[in-house]
Amino acid sequence: MAEPTPRRNEPRLRPAPLLFEPAEAASDPEHFFDLESIDDPRALLSRATELTLAFRAAADRAVEFQAIAAAQLADPRRFDRLTTADIAERADWTEDYAKKMVEFGRDLLRGGSEGRGPVDPV
Numbered sequence: 001m002a003e004p005t006p007r008r009n010e011p012r013l014r015p016a017p018l019l020f021e022p023a024e025a026a027s028d029p030e031h032f033f034d035l036e037s038i039d040d041p042r043a044l045l046s047r048a049t050e051l052t053l054a055f056r057a058a059a060d061r062a063v064e065f066q067a068i069a070a071a072q073l074a075d076p077r078r079f080d081r082l083t084t085a086d087i088a089e090r091a092d093w094t095e096d097y098a099k100k101m102v103e104f105g106r107d108l109l110r111g112g113s114e115g116r117g118p119v120d121p122v
Helices: 041-073 084-091 095-109
Strands: none
Touching (some): 041 084, 041 095, 084 095
């Protein structure tokens, strides 16, 4: 179960770090962060939960950076600004989703979502 979203003045909790796997291990389709080698179901649940939380946090942060980039690319003050249709095409989004991401990114750049945790722009 995910941890509650921190409030504005509370620091974000850091999930377990994602460790990169050696190329040999990553090429094995049965290998996934060494989970297959854990025999104890309690330890397996604990480590799998850590990874789940880490991946969720990483995905949330990546979405925030996508939104910030979209807002910057759509900034009318840029001589090379992109339309939301152009941004949608580059990111493989619908144009409506690109518009929402641009607005979400503008909110992040203004500091409006700071400390609130993940926000779904949809």
